[in-house]
Amino acid sequence: MAAKNEIKTIGVLTSGGDAPGMNAAIRAVVRRAVGKGLTAKGILKGYEGLINEEIVDMGARDVSDIIGKGGTILLSARCAEMRTEEGLQQAAATCKKHGIQGLVVIGGDGSFAGAQKLANLGINTIGIPGTIDLDIACTEYTIGFDTAVNTAMEAIDKVRDTSTSHERVSIIEVMGRNAGYIALWCGIASGAEDVLLPEKYDYDEQQIINHIIETRKKGKKHHIIINAEGIGHSQAMAKRIEAATGIGTRATILGHMQRGGSPTCKDRMYATIMGAYAVDLLLQGKTKRVVAYKNGEFVDFDINEALSMKKSLSEYEVELAKSLSYNYVMRD
Numbered sequence: 001m002a003a004k005n006e007i008k009t010i011g012v013l014t015s016g017g018d019a020p021g022m023n024a025a026i027r028a029v030v031r032r033a034v035g036k037g038l039t040a041k042g043i044l045k046g047y048e049g050l051i052n053e054e055i056v057d058m059g060a061r062d063v064s065d066i067i068g069k070g071g072t073i074l075l076s077a078r079c080a081e082m083r084t085e086e087g088l089q090q091a092a093a094t095c096k097k098h099g100i101q102g103l104v105v106i107g108g109d110g111s112f113a114g115a116q117k118l119a120n121l122g123i124n125t126i127g128i129p130g131t132i133d134l135d136i137a138c139t140e141y142t143i144g145f146d147t148a149v150n151t152a153m154e155a156i157d158k159v160r161d162t163s164t165s166h167e168r169v170s171i172i173e174v175m176g177r178n179a180g181y182i183a184l185w186c187g188i189a190s191g192a193e194d195v196l197l198p199e200k201y202d203y204d205e206q207q208i209i210n211h212i213i214e215t216r217k218k219g220k221k222h223h224i225i226i227n228a229e230g231i232g233h234s235q236a237m238a239k240r241i242e243a244a245t246g247i248g249t250r251a252t253i254l255g256h257m258q259r260g261g262s263p264t265c266k267d268r269m270y271a272t273i274m275g276a277y278a279v280d281l282l283l284q285g286k287t288k289r290v291v292a293y294k295n296g297e298f299v300d301f302d303i304n305e306a307l308s309m310k311k312s313l314s315e316y317e318v319e320l321a322k323s324l325s326y327n328y329v330m331r332d
Protein backbone atom coordinates (compact mmCIF):
# COMPACT_ATOMS: atom_id res chain seq x y z
CA MET A 1 0.00 0.00 0.00
CA ALA A 2 1.34 3.44 -0.88
CA ALA A 3 2.04 5.83 1.99
CA LYS A 4 -0.12 8.95 2.21
CA ASN A 5 2.34 11.24 0.49
CA GLU A 6 3.05 8.83 -2.37
CA ILE A 7 -0.19 9.54 -4.22
CA LYS A 8 0.49 12.23 -6.80
CA THR A 9 -1.65 11.05 -9.68
CA ILE A 10 -5.17 9.67 -9.63
CA GLY A 11 -6.91 7.93 -12.52
CA VAL A 12 -10.64 7.54 -12.97
CA LEU A 13 -12.64 5.23 -15.22
CA THR A 14 -16.26 4.15 -15.75
CA SER A 15 -16.94 0.48 -16.49
CA GLY A 16 -19.88 -1.79 -17.29
CA GLY A 17 -23.27 -0.31 -18.12
CA ASP A 18 -23.26 3.48 -17.93
CA ALA A 19 -25.54 5.19 -15.42
CA PRO A 20 -26.84 8.76 -15.06
CA GLY A 21 -24.74 10.49 -12.41
CA MET A 22 -21.45 8.94 -13.49
CA ASN A 23 -20.41 12.34 -14.87
CA ALA A 24 -21.11 13.99 -11.53
CA ALA A 25 -18.82 11.42 -9.89
CA ILE A 26 -16.08 11.97 -12.50
CA ARG A 27 -16.31 15.71 -11.95
CA ALA A 28 -16.01 15.31 -8.20
CA VAL A 29 -13.02 12.97 -8.48
CA VAL A 30 -11.17 15.33 -10.83
CA ARG A 31 -11.95 18.53 -8.94
CA ARG A 32 -11.25 16.98 -5.53
CA ALA A 33 -7.92 15.63 -6.79
CA VAL A 34 -6.88 18.85 -8.51
CA GLY A 35 -7.98 20.86 -5.49
CA LYS A 36 -5.67 18.76 -3.32
CA GLY A 37 -2.74 19.42 -5.65
CA LEU A 38 -2.86 16.05 -7.44
CA THR A 39 -2.78 15.28 -11.14
CA ALA A 40 -5.95 13.67 -12.53
CA LYS A 41 -6.13 11.35 -15.53
CA GLY A 42 -9.20 9.97 -17.24
CA ILE A 43 -9.12 6.47 -18.68
CA LEU A 44 -11.43 6.04 -21.68
CA LYS A 45 -13.73 3.03 -22.21
CA GLY A 46 -13.24 1.42 -18.83
CA TYR A 47 -10.69 -1.39 -18.55
CA GLU A 48 -10.41 -1.50 -22.35
CA GLY A 49 -8.80 1.96 -22.28
CA LEU A 50 -6.51 0.90 -19.49
CA ILE A 51 -5.30 -2.09 -21.48
CA ASN A 52 -4.98 -0.07 -24.71
CA GLU A 53 -3.52 3.03 -23.01
CA GLU A 54 -6.31 5.45 -23.83
CA ILE A 55 -5.51 8.00 -21.15
CA VAL A 56 -6.24 11.71 -21.08
CA ASP A 57 -5.09 14.42 -18.67
CA MET A 58 -7.99 16.03 -16.87
CA GLY A 59 -8.07 19.49 -15.38
CA ALA A 60 -10.86 21.30 -13.55
CA ARG A 61 -12.09 22.82 -16.84
CA ASP A 62 -12.42 19.43 -18.52
CA VAL A 63 -15.26 18.54 -16.22
CA SER A 64 -17.15 21.82 -16.57
CA ASP A 65 -20.80 21.56 -17.54
CA ILE A 66 -21.07 17.77 -17.19
CA ILE A 67 -22.84 17.39 -13.82
CA GLY A 68 -26.26 17.47 -15.48
CA LYS A 69 -25.42 15.23 -18.43
CA GLY A 70 -26.37 11.58 -18.75
CA GLY A 71 -23.95 8.88 -19.90
CA THR A 72 -20.26 9.13 -19.13
CA ILE A 73 -17.82 11.51 -20.80
CA LEU A 74 -15.12 8.88 -20.26
CA LEU A 75 -17.15 6.29 -22.22
CA SER A 76 -17.71 2.81 -20.85
CA ALA A 77 -17.19 -0.74 -22.02
CA ARG A 78 -17.43 -4.36 -21.06
CA CYS A 79 -13.92 -5.74 -21.55
CA ALA A 80 -13.44 -9.49 -21.70
CA GLU A 81 -9.63 -9.14 -21.82
CA MET A 82 -9.59 -7.73 -18.30
CA ARG A 83 -10.70 -11.13 -17.04
CA THR A 84 -7.51 -12.73 -18.43
CA GLU A 85 -4.14 -12.70 -16.64
CA GLU A 86 -2.54 -11.04 -19.66
CA GLY A 87 -5.11 -8.24 -19.78
CA LEU A 88 -4.86 -7.65 -16.07
CA GLN A 89 -1.06 -7.41 -16.17
CA GLN A 90 -1.30 -5.00 -19.11
CA ALA A 91 -3.80 -2.82 -17.22
CA ALA A 92 -1.49 -2.68 -14.18
CA ALA A 93 1.49 -1.90 -16.43
CA THR A 94 -0.38 1.04 -17.99
CA CYS A 95 -1.11 2.46 -14.52
CA LYS A 96 2.56 2.20 -13.60
CA LYS A 97 3.73 3.68 -16.91
CA HIS A 98 1.42 6.70 -16.51
CA GLY A 99 2.23 7.16 -12.84
CA ILE A 100 -1.34 6.35 -11.78
CA GLN A 101 -0.90 5.32 -8.14
CA GLY A 102 -4.57 5.64 -7.27
CA LEU A 103 -7.43 4.47 -9.46
CA VAL A 104 -11.12 5.22 -8.95
CA VAL A 105 -13.34 2.63 -10.64
CA ILE A 106 -16.98 3.62 -11.13
CA GLY A 107 -19.06 0.56 -11.97
CA GLY A 108 -20.74 -2.53 -10.59
CA ASP A 109 -19.65 -5.78 -8.97
CA GLY A 110 -17.83 -6.95 -12.10
CA SER A 111 -15.82 -3.73 -12.25
CA PHE A 112 -14.98 -4.08 -8.55
CA ALA A 113 -13.63 -7.60 -9.18
CA GLY A 114 -11.20 -6.02 -11.67
CA ALA A 115 -10.29 -3.30 -9.15
CA GLN A 116 -9.62 -5.93 -6.51
CA LYS A 117 -7.18 -7.73 -8.81
CA LEU A 118 -5.42 -4.47 -9.72
CA ALA A 119 -5.07 -3.68 -6.02
CA ASN A 120 -3.38 -7.05 -5.55
CA LEU A 121 -0.85 -5.91 -8.19
CA GLY A 122 0.00 -2.76 -6.22
CA ILE A 123 -2.37 -0.18 -7.71
CA ASN A 124 -4.40 1.60 -5.03
CA THR A 125 -8.00 1.18 -6.09
CA ILE A 126 -11.31 2.52 -4.82
CA GLY A 127 -14.68 1.42 -6.21
CA ILE A 128 -17.75 3.63 -6.50
CA PRO A 129 -21.09 1.84 -7.07
CA GLY A 130 -22.40 2.92 -10.46
CA THR A 131 -25.26 0.91 -11.91
CA ILE A 132 -28.95 1.51 -12.54
CA ASP A 133 -29.68 -1.99 -11.19
CA LEU A 134 -29.08 -1.29 -7.44
CA ASP A 135 -27.68 -4.83 -7.26
CA ILE A 136 -24.59 -4.11 -5.17
CA ALA A 137 -24.90 -5.72 -1.76
CA CYS A 138 -22.80 -3.40 0.39
CA THR A 139 -24.77 -0.26 -0.46
CA GLU A 140 -28.35 0.98 -0.36
CA TYR A 141 -27.61 3.48 -3.13
CA THR A 142 -25.99 3.06 -6.54
CA ILE A 143 -25.37 5.88 -9.01
CA GLY A 144 -28.12 5.99 -11.63
CA PHE A 145 -30.87 3.98 -9.94
CA ASP A 146 -32.83 7.06 -8.90
CA THR A 147 -32.79 8.55 -12.39
CA ALA A 148 -33.59 5.20 -14.01
CA VAL A 149 -36.64 4.49 -11.84
CA ASN A 150 -37.93 8.00 -12.43
CA THR A 151 -37.47 7.61 -16.18
CA ALA A 152 -39.16 4.21 -16.17
CA MET A 153 -42.00 5.43 -13.94
CA GLU A 154 -42.77 8.31 -16.32
CA ALA A 155 -42.78 5.91 -19.27
CA ILE A 156 -45.10 3.50 -17.44
CA ASP A 157 -47.50 6.37 -16.65
CA LYS A 158 -47.64 7.15 -20.38
CA VAL A 159 -48.27 3.55 -21.36
CA ARG A 160 -51.04 3.43 -18.77
CA ASP A 161 -52.87 6.35 -20.48
CA THR A 162 -53.18 4.56 -23.79
CA SER A 163 -53.72 1.19 -22.14
CA THR A 164 -56.76 2.61 -20.31
CA SER A 165 -58.17 4.24 -23.47
CA HIS A 166 -58.09 0.91 -25.25
CA GLU A 167 -59.00 -1.17 -22.18
CA ARG A 168 -55.92 -3.28 -22.68
CA VAL A 169 -53.52 -5.27 -20.61
CA SER A 170 -49.99 -3.84 -20.76
CA ILE A 171 -46.82 -5.68 -19.91
CA ILE A 172 -43.95 -3.27 -19.38
CA GLU A 173 -40.49 -4.77 -19.15
CA VAL A 174 -37.89 -2.89 -17.15
CA MET A 175 -34.13 -3.43 -16.86
CA GLY A 176 -32.21 -4.80 -13.90
CA ARG A 177 -30.40 -7.87 -15.20
CA ASN A 178 -31.21 -10.59 -12.61
CA ALA A 179 -32.29 -8.14 -9.95
CA GLY A 180 -35.83 -6.88 -9.38
CA TYR A 181 -35.15 -3.53 -7.71
CA ILE A 182 -36.16 -1.38 -10.69
CA ALA A 183 -39.28 -3.51 -11.25
CA LEU A 184 -40.27 -3.39 -7.59
CA TRP A 185 -39.86 0.38 -7.26
CA CYS A 186 -41.59 1.15 -10.55
CA GLY A 187 -44.32 -1.37 -9.81
CA ILE A 188 -45.18 0.24 -6.49
CA ALA A 189 -44.69 3.81 -7.75
CA SER A 190 -46.97 3.29 -10.73
CA GLY A 191 -49.60 1.27 -8.87
CA ALA A 192 -49.20 -1.73 -11.14
CA GLU A 193 -51.66 -4.61 -10.86
CA ASP A 194 -48.89 -7.23 -11.04
CA VAL A 195 -45.15 -6.96 -10.48
CA LEU A 196 -43.02 -9.89 -11.66
CA LEU A 197 -39.69 -10.12 -9.87
CA PRO A 198 -36.93 -12.57 -10.83
CA GLU A 199 -36.23 -13.26 -7.16
CA LYS A 200 -39.86 -14.20 -6.49
CA TYR A 201 -41.67 -15.21 -9.69
CA ASP A 202 -43.02 -18.78 -9.71
CA TYR A 203 -43.91 -18.79 -13.43
CA ASP A 204 -47.58 -19.45 -12.59
CA GLU A 205 -49.02 -17.53 -15.55
CA GLN A 206 -52.50 -18.89 -14.89
CA GLN A 207 -52.55 -16.88 -11.65
CA ILE A 208 -51.86 -13.69 -13.64
CA ILE A 209 -54.56 -14.59 -16.13
CA ASN A 210 -57.06 -15.18 -13.33
CA HIS A 211 -56.04 -11.87 -11.80
CA ILE A 212 -56.67 -10.03 -15.08
CA ILE A 213 -60.11 -11.63 -15.48
CA GLU A 214 -61.05 -10.72 -11.89
CA THR A 215 -59.92 -7.09 -12.16
CA ARG A 216 -61.79 -6.73 -15.45
CA LYS A 217 -64.97 -8.04 -13.83
CA LYS A 218 -64.56 -5.38 -11.14
CA GLY A 219 -64.49 -2.67 -13.79
CA LYS A 220 -60.77 -1.94 -14.12
CA LYS A 221 -60.04 -0.49 -17.55
CA HIS A 222 -56.39 -1.38 -17.63
CA HIS A 223 -54.11 -3.99 -16.14
CA ILE A 224 -50.47 -3.03 -15.84
CA ILE A 225 -47.93 -5.80 -15.39
CA ILE A 226 -44.36 -4.76 -14.64
CA ASN A 227 -42.06 -7.52 -15.81
CA ALA A 228 -38.39 -7.56 -14.86
CA GLU A 229 -35.71 -8.16 -17.49
CA GLY A 230 -34.53 -11.18 -15.50
CA ILE A 231 -37.84 -12.88 -16.37
CA GLY A 232 -38.11 -11.35 -19.85
CA HIS A 233 -40.03 -12.83 -22.80
CA SER A 234 -42.66 -10.09 -22.51
CA GLN A 235 -43.85 -10.31 -26.14
CA ALA A 236 -44.53 -14.04 -25.90
CA MET A 237 -46.19 -13.53 -22.54
CA ALA A 238 -48.47 -10.86 -24.08
CA LYS A 239 -49.55 -13.25 -26.86
CA ARG A 240 -50.36 -16.01 -24.39
CA ILE A 241 -52.29 -13.67 -22.09
CA GLU A 242 -54.31 -12.22 -24.98
CA ALA A 243 -55.18 -15.72 -26.18
CA ALA A 244 -56.22 -16.84 -22.70
CA THR A 245 -58.21 -13.75 -21.68
CA GLY A 246 -59.50 -12.43 -24.99
CA ILE A 247 -58.32 -8.97 -23.87
CA GLY A 248 -56.00 -6.98 -26.11
CA THR A 249 -52.52 -7.23 -24.61
CA ARG A 250 -49.40 -5.30 -25.57
CA ALA A 251 -45.82 -5.56 -24.41
CA THR A 252 -43.46 -2.59 -24.15
CA ILE A 253 -39.80 -3.18 -23.48
CA LEU A 254 -38.36 0.07 -22.11
CA GLY A 255 -34.75 -0.94 -22.80
CA HIS A 256 -31.77 1.40 -22.82
CA MET A 257 -33.80 4.61 -22.50
CA GLN A 258 -33.74 3.75 -18.78
CA ARG A 259 -29.97 4.24 -18.70
CA GLY A 260 -29.95 7.68 -20.30
CA GLY A 261 -31.02 11.20 -19.49
CA SER A 262 -30.09 13.96 -17.15
CA PRO A 263 -29.46 12.66 -13.60
CA THR A 264 -31.86 13.55 -10.80
CA CYS A 265 -30.74 15.84 -8.00
CA LYS A 266 -30.20 12.82 -5.76
CA ASP A 267 -27.97 11.10 -8.31
CA ARG A 268 -25.94 14.29 -8.83
CA MET A 269 -25.57 14.86 -5.10
CA TYR A 270 -24.74 11.31 -3.98
CA ALA A 271 -22.42 10.71 -6.95
CA THR A 272 -20.60 13.94 -6.09
CA ILE A 273 -20.14 12.90 -2.47
CA MET A 274 -18.95 9.43 -3.48
CA GLY A 275 -16.45 10.85 -5.99
CA ALA A 276 -14.89 13.19 -3.44
CA TYR A 277 -14.98 10.45 -0.78
CA ALA A 278 -13.02 8.11 -3.05
CA VAL A 279 -10.24 10.67 -3.50
CA ASP A 280 -10.18 11.31 0.25
CA LEU A 281 -9.72 7.57 0.86
CA LEU A 282 -6.77 7.45 -1.54
CA LEU A 283 -5.23 10.46 0.18
CA GLN A 284 -5.54 8.63 3.49
CA GLY A 285 -3.46 5.83 1.99
CA LYS A 286 -6.42 3.46 1.64
CA THR A 287 -6.75 0.89 -1.13
CA LYS A 288 -9.10 -1.95 -2.16
CA ARG A 289 -12.13 -0.15 -0.73
CA VAL A 290 -15.66 0.41 -2.04
CA VAL A 291 -17.58 3.57 -1.19
CA ALA A 292 -21.10 2.78 0.01
CA TYR A 293 -24.23 4.38 1.44
CA LYS A 294 -25.63 2.52 4.41
CA ASN A 295 -28.03 3.52 7.19
CA GLY A 296 -28.04 7.15 6.10
CA GLU A 297 -24.25 7.52 5.95
CA PHE A 298 -21.48 7.34 3.39
CA VAL A 299 -19.07 4.60 4.47
CA ASP A 300 -16.50 2.30 2.88
CA PHE A 301 -15.88 -1.43 2.84
CA ASP A 302 -13.05 -3.72 1.88
CA ILE A 303 -13.70 -4.88 -1.71
CA ASN A 304 -13.43 -8.59 -0.79
CA GLU A 305 -15.95 -8.09 1.99
CA ALA A 306 -18.23 -6.04 -0.28
CA LEU A 307 -18.16 -8.70 -3.00
CA SER A 308 -19.00 -11.48 -0.55
CA MET A 309 -22.09 -9.70 0.80
CA LYS A 310 -25.56 -10.82 -0.24
CA LYS A 311 -28.51 -8.59 -0.90
CA SER A 312 -32.20 -9.34 -1.16
CA LEU A 313 -35.38 -7.43 -1.90
CA SER A 314 -37.25 -5.99 1.06
CA GLU A 315 -39.95 -8.54 1.94
CA TYR A 316 -42.11 -5.68 3.21
CA GLU A 317 -41.92 -3.85 -0.13
CA VAL A 318 -42.62 -7.06 -2.04
CA GLU A 319 -45.68 -7.64 0.14
CA LEU A 320 -46.85 -4.05 -0.45
CA ALA A 321 -46.53 -4.38 -4.23
CA LYS A 322 -49.09 -7.15 -4.02
CA SER A 323 -51.31 -6.15 -1.13
CA LEU A 324 -51.96 -2.58 -2.29
CA SER A 325 -53.17 -3.63 -5.73
CA TYR A 326 -56.90 -2.95 -6.20
CA ASN A 327 -57.92 -6.53 -6.73
CA TYR A 328 -56.17 -7.71 -3.59
CA VAL A 329 -57.76 -5.01 -1.44
CA MET A 330 -61.21 -5.65 -3.02
CA ARG A 331 -60.93 -9.46 -2.93
CA ASP A 332 -64.14 -9.87 -0.90
Ligand SMILES: Nc1ncnc2c1ncn2[C@@H]1O[C@H](COP(=O)(O)OP(=O)(O)O)[C@@H](O)[C@H]1O
Residues within 6 Å of the ligand: 015, 016, 017, 047, 077, 078, 079, 080, 081, 082, 083, 084, 107, 108, 109, 110, 111, 112, 113, 114, 115, 117, 130, 131
Ligand atom coordinates in the same frame (compact mmCIF):
# COMPACT_ATOMS: atom_id res chain seq x y z
N1 LIG B 1 -13.80 -11.35 -12.39
C1 LIG B 1 -13.32 -10.29 -13.04
N2 LIG B 1 -11.99 -10.04 -13.11
C2 LIG B 1 -11.50 -8.99 -13.77
N3 LIG B 1 -12.26 -8.08 -14.39
C3 LIG B 1 -13.59 -8.26 -14.36
C4 LIG B 1 -14.19 -9.37 -13.68
N4 LIG B 1 -15.53 -9.29 -13.83
C5 LIG B 1 -15.76 -8.17 -14.57
N5 LIG B 1 -14.60 -7.55 -14.87
C6 LIG B 1 -14.43 -6.34 -15.69
O1 LIG B 1 -15.42 -5.38 -15.36
C7 LIG B 1 -16.20 -5.08 -16.52
C8 LIG B 1 -17.59 -4.71 -16.11
O2 LIG B 1 -18.21 -5.81 -15.50
P1 LIG B 1 -19.77 -6.08 -15.73
O3 LIG B 1 -20.12 -7.26 -14.88
O4 LIG B 1 -20.04 -6.14 -17.19
O5 LIG B 1 -20.48 -4.76 -15.25
P2 LIG B 1 -20.65 -4.13 -13.81
O6 LIG B 1 -19.32 -3.71 -13.31
O7 LIG B 1 -21.54 -2.97 -14.08
O8 LIG B 1 -21.29 -5.18 -12.95
C9 LIG B 1 -16.09 -6.33 -17.37
O9 LIG B 1 -16.37 -6.07 -18.71
C10 LIG B 1 -14.62 -6.69 -17.18
O10 LIG B 1 -13.79 -5.85 -17.93
Ligand SMILES: O=P(O)(O)OC[C@H]1O[C@](O)(COP(=O)(O)O)[C@@H](O)[C@@H]1O
Residues within 6 Å of the ligand: 016, 017, 018, 108, 130, 131, 132, 133, 175, 176, 177, 178, 229, 259
Ligand atom coordinates in the same frame (compact mmCIF):
# COMPACT_ATOMS: atom_id res chain seq x y z
O1 LIG C 1 -26.03 -2.42 -22.36
P1 LIG C 1 -26.08 -3.89 -22.43
O2 LIG C 1 -24.75 -4.50 -22.68
O3 LIG C 1 -27.15 -4.34 -23.35
O4 LIG C 1 -26.47 -4.44 -20.98
C1 LIG C 1 -27.73 -4.44 -20.43
C2 LIG C 1 -27.59 -4.59 -18.95
O5 LIG C 1 -26.97 -3.45 -18.41
C3 LIG C 1 -27.75 -2.91 -17.37
O6 LIG C 1 -28.50 -1.84 -17.92
C4 LIG C 1 -26.85 -2.37 -16.27
O7 LIG C 1 -26.05 -3.40 -15.78
P2 LIG C 1 -24.59 -3.17 -15.23
O8 LIG C 1 -24.63 -1.92 -14.43
O9 LIG C 1 -24.27 -4.38 -14.41
O10 LIG C 1 -23.65 -3.02 -16.37
C5 LIG C 1 -28.68 -4.05 -16.94
O11 LIG C 1 -29.87 -3.56 -16.36
C6 LIG C 1 -28.90 -4.75 -18.24
O12 LIG C 1 -29.16 -6.12 -18.02
Ligand SMILES: [Mg+2]
Residues within 6 Å of the ligand: 016, 108, 109, 110, 131, 133, 135, 177
Ligand atom coordinates in the same frame (compact mmCIF):
# COMPACT_ATOMS: atom_id res chain seq x y z
MG1 LIG D 1 -23.88 -5.22 -12.62
